Amino acid sequence: MHFAMTDITQGYGDNLIVKEFDLSLTPGIVGFLGPNGAGKTTLLRTMATVMPPMSGRISLGDLQITGERSARRARQMIGYLPQDFGYDPAMRVNDFVRYAAWMRGVPAHTWDSAAAIALDRVDLADRQRERMRKLSGGMRQRAGIAWAIVGEPALILLDEPTVGLDPRQRLQFRKLISTLTDSIVVLSTHLIDDIDASCDKVIVLHGGVAKFVGATAELARMGRADLPGNSALERAYMHLLPEEEQRL
Amino acid sequence: MNVLRLHLRTSPLRWAVLPLAAGALLILLIRPRYWIGSWPETGAAAQVSAFFLSILAAAAASWVSGSVRRHGMGEQLAAASLRRSRMEWRRFAVTAALLLAPYLAGHVAAFVITARDFPPGLGLWAGYLLMGLVVMLFAIGWGWLIGRYLAPVYAALVAALSWVVFETFPAEAAYLGVLDGPPWLQPDVRSLIVRAAAVALLIGALVLLPPRPVRRGPDWGAAVVSGSALLVAMVATVTTTGVSERAVPAEPYCVAGRMEICLWPENRKYTPVVQEIDGRAATLPPVWQTPPRLLEYGLKRQVVKYRGRTFTQLEGDFQFSEGNKWALALGASEAIINESLKQCDWDRVRAAEDSTPEALRKWVELYLANSATPPYQTIDASESMRKAWATATDVFTGMSAPQQDQWVSRQFATVRAEYCG
Numbered sequence: 233m234h235f236a237m238t239d240i241t242q243g244y245g246d247n248l249i250v251k252e253f254d255l256s257l258t259p260g261i262v263g264f265l266g267p268n269g270a271g272k273t274t275l276l277r278t279m280a281t282v283m284p285p286m287s288g289r290i291s292l293g294d295l296q297i298t299g300e301r302s303a304r305r306a307r308q309m310i311g312y313l314p315q316d317f318g319y320d321p322a323m324r325v326n327d328f329v330r331y332a333a334w335m336r337g338v339p340a341h342t343w344d345s346a347a348a349i350a351l352d353r354v355d356l357a358d359r360q361r362e363r364m365r366k367l368s369g370g371m372r373q374r375a376g377i378a379w380a381i382v383g384e385p386a387l388i389l390l391d392e393p394t395v396g397l398d399p400r401q402r403l404q405f406r407k408l409i410s411t412l413t414d415s416i417v418v419l420s421t422h423l424i425d426d427i428d429a430s431c432d433k434v435i436v437l438h439g440g441v442a443k444f445v446g447a448t449a450e451l452a453r454m455g456r457a458d459l460p461g462n463s464a465l466e467r468a469y470m471h472l473l474p475e476e477e478q479r480l
Numbered sequence: 481m482n483v484l485r486l487h488l489r490t491s492p493l494r495w496a497v498l499p500l501a502a503g504a505l506l507i508l509l510i511r512p513r514y515w516i517g518s519w520p521e522t523g524a525a526a527q528v529s530a531f532f533l534s535i536l537a538a539a540a541a542s543w544v545s546g547s548v549r550r551h552g553m554g555e556q557l558a559a560a561s562l563r564r565s566r567m568e569w570r571r572f573a574v575t576a577a578l579l580l581a582p583y584l585a586g587h588v589a590a591f592v593i594t595a596r597d598f599p600p601g602l603g604l605w606a607g608y609l610l611m612g613l614v615v616m617l618f619a620i621g622w623g624w625l626i627g628r629y630l631a632p633v634y635a636a637l638v639a640a641l642s643w644v645v646f647e648t649f650p651a652e653a654a655y656l657g658v659l660d661g662p663p664w665l666q667p668d669v670r671s672l673i674v675r676a677a678a679v680a681l682l683i684g685a686l687v688l689l690p691p692r693p694v695r696r697g698p699d700w701g702a703a704v705v706s707g708s709a710l711l712v713a714m715v716a717t718v719t720t721t722g723v724s725e726r727a728v729p730a731e732p733y734c735v736a737g738r739m740e741i742c743l744w745p746e747n748r749k750y751t752p753v754v755q756e757i758d759g760r761a762a763t764l765p766p767v768w769q770t771p772p773r774l775l776e777y778g779l780k781r782q783v784v785k786y787r788g789r790t791f792t793q794l795e796g797d798f799q800f801s802e803g804n805k806w807a808l809a810l811g812a813s814e815a816i817i818n819e820s821l822k823q824c825d826w827d828r829v830r831a832a833e834d835s836t837p838e839a840l841r842k843w844v845e846l847y848l849a850n851s852a853t854p855p856y857q858t859i860d861a862s863e864s865m866r867k868a869w870a871t872a873t874d875v876f877t878g879m880s881a882p883q884q885d886q887w888v889s890r891q892f893a894t895v896r897a898e899y900c901g
Contacts, residue, residue, distance in 0.1 A: 282555060304562070314555040331486060335559075337561040
């Protein structure tokens with residue numbers, strides 16, 4: 233499966249957030265890194281087809297996404313977890329994930345097995361009968377991840393998925409996404425650790441423009457010793473920021 | 481089907497079904513039992529709960545309608561591969577099913593109770609069922625629309641209050657609902673079809689054109705279409721009338737006796753009351769003459785002209801309101817006094833303000849009912865009328881049967897001598 237965005241411009245009214253952006257992805261884990269307002273969420277929403285681009289082209293596999301009809305077809309292959317995802321507090325965890333399967337067009341006869349696999353992957357199999365409102369913040373976040381991965385979509389978009397997870401759960405999360413080898417997993421995060429530990433590829437965004445697109449190891453090599461940061465990747469990230477933002 | 485079950489399992493309204501059904505049954509069972517055994521009255525009695533349930537339904541539907549926004553699921557819905565209308569339709573269907581269940585439970589209970597006798601007129605029951613169903617669906621659509629645009633608690637309040645205002649004022653005159661179902665009236669099928677079609681249009685607009693979940697600001701396209709559909713439903717309701725007069729049946733249900741007393745076929749359960757009153761009429765002193773036939777209200781029609789226009793007016797000798805024997809006794813007493821004194825000049829009676837004939841009529845009424853304590857009160861009667869009724873009551877309660885016969889004969893002779901010469 234191949235996902236591509238070409239010459240994408242996106243924004244809200246006159247406020248352009250992403251300008252002439254190109255992206256080409258194949259299965260693997262990609263991290264979007266950047267400060268607040270860099271355009272990470274806007275880009276993820278555009279990839280999720282929630283927000284049609286102002287201009288440019290998007291394709292997923294052989295499917296050109298040109299309008300609502302093709303977007304709906306594409307959404308069958310996209311698992312999307314927004315940053316502040318919603319849930320019905322009265323829903324059981326299992327139903328929450330089955331609901332996601334229904335919304336994505338997963339065949340009804342596989343809902344049960346697909347939900348069971350997704351919940352098992354996020355280590356919530358034993359909580360499947362719990363109501364969503366009774367889950368802790370971390371568990372709820374894992375239920376959200378199950379929402380995004382149920383039915384094993386080709387493109388998985390996770391916006392700040394590790395927010396609210398404790399260190400152990402973050403390690404679990406990294407382990408989980410490392411198993412999604414057949415999918416394109418896009419991870420938007422502030423946490424360079426997550427990128428370092430999980431992503432094959434990283435895209436550093438600033439002001440709606442990609443400052444870096446390449447392998448994580450390649451980015452790490454760009455770090456300069458005189459810049460602030462506790463790791464090579466952090467220093468590399470600081471290096472990509474405009475000069476006035478490089479100093480603390 | 482799985483998704484409908486999923487929605488049913490998670491809808492907060494599922495907890496409201498039993499209490500609301502209990503409420504509907506309470507409304508049905510605390511009212512007088514005259515509806516039992518008559519299909520139109522059974523349908524109307526069960527339909528009454530729609531007035532109250534629809535208020536709660538409007539509020540509840542507005543609450544559920546706004547749940548996508550309240551639960552912050554707009555972004556996830558926007559990323560769904562399903563059509564928005566498909567998702568909205570299921571949410572609406574489950575909400576409507578849960579809110580209609582208590583109303584239908586009341587109808588099922590009423591049906592089972594009356595079905596033991598299975599009188600004629602089942603179609604009238606179905607008509608009243610439909611009447612209430614349209615009211616309930618209209619209220620649910622009403623609330624659903626409001627819930628889209630207002631915050632949850634505010635939406636519920638606005639939906640309930642605005643619905644109360646609508647169903648109390650503009651819609652009441654158009655018989656949005658009824659309190660009872662006398663057999664001379666029927667749910668107006670044409671009006672109900674128009675209303676049902678308008679409500680279907682509203683629901684169609686709501687589920688087929690849901691607002692876009694992540695749009696910034698109102699989705700004016702959806703709002704205009706849904707608002708217009710609501711307006712159409714309101715106009716369709718207030719410009720049609722929910723009930724209309726029935727045609728006189730080809731064969732009324734008649735009980736033969738001293739008099740032939742004819743009822744609407746749906747009221748045949750009142751046969752024992754009719755026989756009781758007719759039996760008493762058969763034992764009246766010989767001075768009394770009974771008419772050959774008494775017709776229940778609505779079985780007679782009279783064409784009247786008023787200001788150049790012609791109307792057909794419903795008439796009858798008695799109005800068998802709720803099957804009360806006093807209603808028949810009152811109507812029969814008037815018919816008997818008219819028959820017995822038909823040669824008299826009633827204009828002279830009125831000119832003389834003589835209440836003797838009224839005292840005689842009242843005595844006949846008490847005699848037929850075999851009681852001196854009617855369950856009704858007349859609040860605007862003249863003093864002479866009250867005196868006449870008091871006299872008749874004193875005679876009926878204070879004198880022996882032979883004394884009563886003598887009193888009747890004396891009064892009769894006086895009236896005949898004075899006005900019937």
